[in-house]
């Protein structure tokens with residue numbers, strides 16, 4: 304797996320130099336916490352030298368037929384799972400050829416022992432589709448009441464660092 308992954312990365316760098324990433328997210332509440340994490344990750348990937356396309360899940364289907372090296376997918380955790388839109392989006396990718404391409408995912412969630420997480424199901428689906436998970440999933444913790452959520456202290460910095468780690472993992476040179 305490790306050798307295969309490095310061959311894919313090397314192949315992409317040799318072909319065009321710049322790694323292309325798609326950041327696809329859903330965000331449901333009025334304050335759009337997952338969208339904010341997605342934007343932060345997209346910024347870090349750009350700073351790391353990647354070409355980035357940032358798309359809400361409802362606009363993402365079409366982009367999946369274009370060439371890309373890494374899919375980053377994010378969802379609010381709802382009822383211990385990703386949103387219906389994210390689950391349906393990933394289910395709709397079945398039968399397409401993603402074998403060996405890179406992926407990573409993130410969710411937003413309340414930090415509690417009964418939170419569950421959306422990442423687990425997204426990781427399982429991405430693996431089923433043939434993607435190689437290149438980084439442990441990011442959990443972004445929020446707090447407060449619905450429609451007035453805030454990030455817990457340090458969460459945006461954590462997301463920015465995760466995005467940088469992902470860019471580094473993809474061996475992108477500026």
Ligand SMILES: Cc1cc2nc3c(=O)[nH]c(=O)nc-3n(C[C@H](O)[C@H](O)[C@H](O)COP(=O)(O)O)c2cc1C
Pocket residue numbers: 329330331332333334335336337338379380381382383384411412413414415417418419420445452
């Ligand atoms: C119907 C519903 C179910 C939820 N279920 C969970 C859950 O199982 N675990 C959790 O940590 N947060 C849960 N939440 C809180 C969401 O994770 C939170 O609303 C979301 O992260 C905010 O992201 P957004 O602003 O991008 O929609 C739930 C929220 C709603 C509205």
